Amino acid sequence: MAFKSVDRTRRLFEILATVRRYGLGELAGDAAPRWLVGAKKDHDAPVAERLRLALEELGPVFIKFGQMLSTRRDLLPPGMAEELSRLQDDVPPFKGAKARELIEAAYGHSLDKFFAEFDEEPMAAASIAQVHAARLHPQGDEKGEQTQGATVVVKVLRPDVHERVVRDVAVMYWLAGLAARFHPEAERLRPVEIVAEYDRIISDELDLLREGANASQLGRNWAGSDLIVHPTIYFDYSTENVLVMEHMHGTPIDDVETLVAAGADFKALAERGVEIFFKQVFRDNFFHADMHPGNIQVQLDNPQRPRYIGLDFGIVGSLTPQDQRYLAENFLAFFNQNYRRIAELHVESGWMPADTSIEDFEGAIRTVSEPIMNKPLAEISFGLFLLRLFKIARRYNYQVQPQLVLLQKTVLNVEGLGRDLYPQLDLWATAKPILEGWMRNRADPRRAAERMRNQLPEIMDALPTLAPKLMAYARDGETPGSRRLTQSLTDIKHELTSARRAMRWTLVGTGLVVASALVFVYPPMPHWVSIVGGVAGLAAWIRAWRGSARQ
Numbered sequence: 158m159a160f161k162s163v164d165r166t167r168r169l170f171e172i173l174a175t176v177r178r179y180g181l182g183e184l185a186g187d188a189a190p191r192w193l194v195g196a197k198k199d200h201d202a203p204v205a206e207r208l209r210l211a212l213e214e215l216g217p218v219f220i221k222f223g224q225m226l227s228t229r230r231d232l233l234p235p236g237m238a239e240e241l242s243r244l245q246d247d248v249p250p251f252k253g254a255k256a257r258e259l260i261e262a263a264y265g266h267s268l269d270k271f272f273a274e275f276d277e278e279p280m281a282a283a284s285i286a287q288v289h290a291a292r293l294h295p296q297g298d299e300k301g302e303q304t305q306g307a308t309v310v311v312k313v314l315r316p317d318v319h320e321r322v323v324r325d326v327a328v329m330y331w332l333a334g335l336a337a338r339f340h341p342e343a344e345r346l347r348p349v350e351i352v353a354e355y356d357r358i359i360s361d362e363l364d365l366l367r368e369g370a371n372a373s374q375l376g377r378n379w380a381g382s383d384l385i386v387h388p389t390i391y392f393d394y395s396t397e398n399v400l401v402m403e404h405m406h407g408t409p410i411d412d413v414e415t416l417v418a419a420g421a422d423f424k425a426l427a428e429r430g431v432e433i434f435f436k437q438v439f440r441d442n443f444f445h446a447d448m449h450p451g452n453i454q455v456q457l458d459n460p461q462r463p464r465y466i467g468l469d470f471g472i473v474g475s476l477t478p479q480d481q482r483y484l485a486e487n488f489l490a491f492f493n494q495n496y497r498r499i500a501e502l503h504v505e506s507g508w509m510p511a512d513t514s515i516e517d518f519e520g521a522i523r524t525v526s527e528p529i530m531n532k533p534l535a536e537i538s539f540g541l542f543l544l545r546l547f548k549i550a551r552r553y554n555y556q557v558q559p560q561l562v563l564l565q566k567t568v569l570n571v572e573g574l575g576r577d578l579y580p581q582l583d584l585w586a587t588a589k590p591i592l593e594g595w596m597r598n599r600a601d602p603r604r605a606a607e608r609m610r611n612q613l614p615e616i617m618d619a620l621p622t623l624a625p626k627l628m629a630y631a632r633d634g635e636t637p638g639s640r641r642l643t644q645s646l647t648d649i650k651h652e653l654t655s656a657r658r659a660m661r662w663t664l665v666g667t668g669l670v671v672a673s674a675l676v677f678v679y680p681p682m683p684h685w686v687s688i689v690g691g692v693a694g695l696a697a698w699i700r701a702w703r704g705s706a707r708q
């Protein structure tokens with residue numbers, strides 16, 4: 158424990174020293190003294206570039222953080238996102254012997270027990286993990302004959318990566334906490350939330366079994382498709398630190414030369430990419446959210462119908478049914494340039510407060526959408542539309558859920574990849590039938606019945622407690638709770654009426670007694686008048702007393 162805090166404190170000093178060396182004080186506003194964080198005056202390069210260099214120097218956890226930040230254009234000053242997207246994680250590989258040692262520690266057995274061959278030279282090395290080629294032992298087939306073992310890749314987490322992530326993220330939380338208290342723009346930037354989002358993403362990436370499960374889910378969703386294939390996961394050989402999967406053989410999507418030489422149809426390639434993405438989001442509600450070129454390969458057996466290979470399943474997304482509908486309706490309304498519909502949708506569905514001015518909101522949406530729509534089809538960007546829509550929605554107090562932000566970033570990536578392949582790509586032509594099909598499906602009574610059927614177990618569970626309530630309601634037109642409330646209100650009403658009546662009789666009685674006493678003392682009137690008055694006053698008092706005693 159003590160060791161951990163010494164380690165974190167040392168890391169904090171390292172970070173502060175780097176921040177100071179690159180003169181990043183200006184990013185802290187007035188939140189930190191210049192002597193601590195360094196000033197701009199000693200540097201010629203723009204602050205965005207100095208930030209990128211500092212993050213690269215701080216290592217993989219900070220590099221990945223910067224890469225994530227680069228997709229938050231809504232938070233960053235102009236030019237910063239471009240600079241951060243240049244962040245490179247050129248992490249040197251670790252030794253093959255070390256990988257062997259880590260795998261054996263994870264299995265608790267010698268590596269040879271599981272693999273017939275293991276290539277100690279890594280195929281690829283990244284910030285979190287390293288990938289090695291291997292071959293499993295031959296399995297006997299049904300006739301008992303030995304076949305060659307399957308070729309696989311083994312992904313191994315870097316040594317100490319857990320500890321490094323935990324340490325660096327702890328320091329990030331600490332710095333974000335300070336920024337949240339003292340940075341002049343803390344409310345807009347929400348530093349602690351940004352770190353929390355990163356923490357979620359990177360923690361997920363540290364569990365390779367989770368990645369394996371994502372891959373097998375995607376494999377199932379796309380079984381038999383000629384659009385995309387996914388590697389089979391060997392769960393019996395996989396642990397949290399080691400993932401073993403089928404070795405896929407394809408051409409990296411950014412190896413344009415090979416794609417051209419093989420005669421790949423680039424239009425089909427781009428359109429199929431968009432189709433896969435929209436089907437993942439709307440048909441399956443399970444999308445690959447780390448779509449960078451390194452994770453995408455292509456099989457060119459039929460170059461006119463190129464088939465994708467999906468790799469690296471550390472980051473996936475899925476939306477709530479409400480967010481899914483939000484997205485579909487907004488895309489459709491955006492492409493029909495029906496900005497009023499977008500504004501109405503936000504209020505009708507409760508995403509925005511009911512008192513939001515539809516006219517104002519519609520105007521704001523028009524302002525951000527028209528410049529995007531006024532471009533040739535090949536330049537219209539869904540991702541940019543979403544980015545800007547979320548920005549104004551936040552201004553109107555709509556809390557955009559992190560999964561929607563993840564989706565918006567993925568849309569930008571998919572569009573970018575598609576247009577790199579085929580610049581005239583008309584995204585809408587591919588997306589529209591998928592969206593419309595999805596909307597039709599939702600409205601289909603058979604689908605509604607199916608959704609009901611899926612919810613049947615929960616309904617059946619709730620039925621025993623729900624049934625008596627419903628029957629009471631049907632019988633009395635009210636629930637037991639509301640009946641109790643109605644009864645109490647009626648009682649209170651009675652009590653108030655009786656109290657008012659008693660008060661009236663008390664006043665009358667008092668008036669009569671006082672008047673009788675006066676008549677008795679100043680006798681222009683005969684005594685019998687004051688005696689009658691006194692008796693009447695007493696009678697009124699008795700009446701008031703009996704009325705209040707009855708309650």
Ligand SMILES: Nc1ncnc2c1ncn2[C@@H]1O[C@H](COP(=O)(O)OP(=O)(O)OP(=O)(O)O)[C@@H](O)[C@H]1O
Binds near residue numbers: 280284286404470
């Ligand atoms: N099943 C596979 N078959 C063939 N090659 C693979 C397979 N899995 C991974 N690779 C190769 O290894 C590289 C790194 O794998 P992966 O992207 O999963 O690692 P990573 O640590 O998440 O990397 P990054 O953080 O850069 O995305 C891939 O770009 C690909 O070239």
